[in-house]
Amino acid sequence: MLIDIWNWVGDLGNSKQLALVIFFTTFVAIVLYVYTGRKRRDRLESYKDIPFLDDDERIPTQEHKSGEIK
Secondary structure (H helix, E strand, C coil): CHHHHHHHHHCHHHHHHHHHHHHHHHHHHHHHHHHHCHHHHHHHHHHHHHHHCCCCCCCCCHHHHHCCCC
16 A cells, blocks of 8 residues: 555656645645734734844834843
8 A cells, every 4th residue: 555655656747746736735834824813914014124224223023012122
């Protein structure tokens, strides 16, 4: 049984289809992870301006909001 599965995956025609399914599933999972949570989305949106900030400006993070500056 396991040998048959390994032979199916080892065939070049089948391995390309399997790789497509694996990579597409991974891509969709990453996109869903990034864009589903409201807090995560807001945090990532605040990071988009980092290249335009001066050196002395900082993005407010959870530590800065609570008063614990490291």
